[in-house]
Amino acid sequence: MYKPIYLFIGLRYLWNSRLTSFKKIITVLSIIGISIGILSIIITLSLVNGFQNEFKKNILSFIPHLIITNKNYYINESDFPKDILKLQNIQKVSSFISSKVLIKNKKNIGIGEIVAFKENNYNFFRNYNIKNILYTLNSQENNIIIGKQLAKKLNINVNDLIKLIVFPNSKKNLLTKKFNEKIFKVTGFFSTNNEIDNYQILINTQIALNFLHYYNNYVTGWRIWLKDPFSFNINIFETKKNNLLFLDWQLKQGELFKAVQIERYITLLFFISILLVVGLNVVITLTVNMIEKKNIIAILQTQGLCRKKIMLIFITLGSSTTVIGNLLGTLISFVLILQKNFLNLLTNIFFNDISIPIEIFPFQIFLINIIFISISILSTLYPIWSITKSTPSKILSNE
Template identity: 30%
Template structure:
């Protein structure tokens, strides 16, 4: 804790005298640099957090977040999932049948990811349907829901017939190896706003099982649900009973989220360097102040001030610039992030071709960490100039006065 007289003198030095214009200018510029750096860092991180959260809700809300299955590839179906599986899921685990598949329409052919589910009122796909109803997925009716991007590429709409083919369940015939295939009717179209819409196909678990040539007592595995899909990294490390294996969304979308996280880290590093440069400007400002104030420091020492008190004076002066810049930058960053879409709209800047806005997610903990680190970096930058000031020898400083 600073001695009151040290804090008083340090704040007086921060304001400066009318004759110290250049040193005051450098001090103000370092404060402004920290303000701009913290504001930019908070704004960019809020946008990147929004993109990450949007991807989690749109992609991982529809794709199976995690599946526990038998190592043989086929899992025995029971009315209720085993207890160790239920303990890992935030809501009751559900049976699932899944496989890579090829879909063919009258005019086009595409590859995708087939998922067979037991349709329920709380199934995530129901929130993204733009045509059709979830109860339309009934057993033995061979109906399928397609993403709107996939439906458009196949040139199909509601009621059209498509052929689903699964190579993993192919049969050997006199004509060669023929994949398991069956005609399905398009009964629904969904839109998640992500690339999943170009690959995902949803059908009833019974129809998917028959396409894959599963028996009625077999499924691909048990589907788990989480409030935060990123917990799969921790849960996947937990040991499972012998004969069971774990798979999760990282197999299909892990690289995408790694790229988003890498981009967020790199943007944070680049903008953090702005704060670092501004903090080092404090060093140059303080060194100039120390050189100007040598005689005053010498007089303070002759009046009984200790080296630690002199050290505290210049630490207060330098740290005050960092604290003011970090706090003001944090407030401006929150204000800018909150009103960023409104500001872009008023400037006539359109970042998306068809409507849409930048997703913004302000993380209070992240903001607190950014502000605290900026203050700590500023405080660190004051150590060397403050030490130089405390080591001034009164006899030498006042020799030519």
């Protein structure tokens, strides 16, 4: 005798040589529907992960995720709030000197932002790809390195002399206070393929202190990079605490952040919709099977098969369909993801020259499969309970 009996009977109901062509088609379509659902979810999540990774890499790696300063943007380094270091999300912290400036050369005028470079702190500028010219930013010469797009916009070349003008921080002194201005030599360009190429200017820290009339122990504030900027909530701080201001990256990249948030909500809605479709698919398929086999259920009960084992038969039938669909959908999605050219080909039908960033998280795939299987098992409980609550005599009385 086959053991366990409920597993053997459940799999026999799923597929055997005596099934009619119509029932085989229904079973195959059910599996295909679940496969398409799981495939769509995995590919969509992989695309969302890829886009978020590109967002972090290309944008959030260059701008600080949190800035701590005061209303004057001029603060003593000893005022740094050390309790911020207790956050587990902190990746690196650095003081910085920065200011908006007016850029003037022979023919053009533009606006940029100077960022001070510390000679012993090359790691913060490794993504700028300017290691071979960083030595020019020394404390003895008024040299600067500017973004390639900014240089192109103002028609600036290497070794050109340009004038930088700093505006007063206070609006009250805008007309009365003399502007700081100085001539600088452009010793090179940086290109990060990021928006900072359009406005940022690198300058030596000591030169910046003299240019901005800062005392040696004063800075503009502190820049903080986080391990996961998406999980950071600025509301855990008071926006003004001890005369300090906490400014997060969402203020500067608000529109992009909203786009990422909308992307997340759409993915969640899509995931819930697929779950509902799969659940309804299992319920309908299983209900039809059970109505058809209600007489067999009654006969099994009269032969001594308990209600629990009868329920396990149909749980096996419903969950096996989902398991097969999940495995098939996961396998196909992996093949499609690994063959990026195929996905790019499909995308280029609607959009031209778009490279699709894809990133797979195995834990996400495992969790998706577990959720789908759990939903399918839960979907079987009501139709099973409703059909097995009837007594064999009541079912067979109509025969």
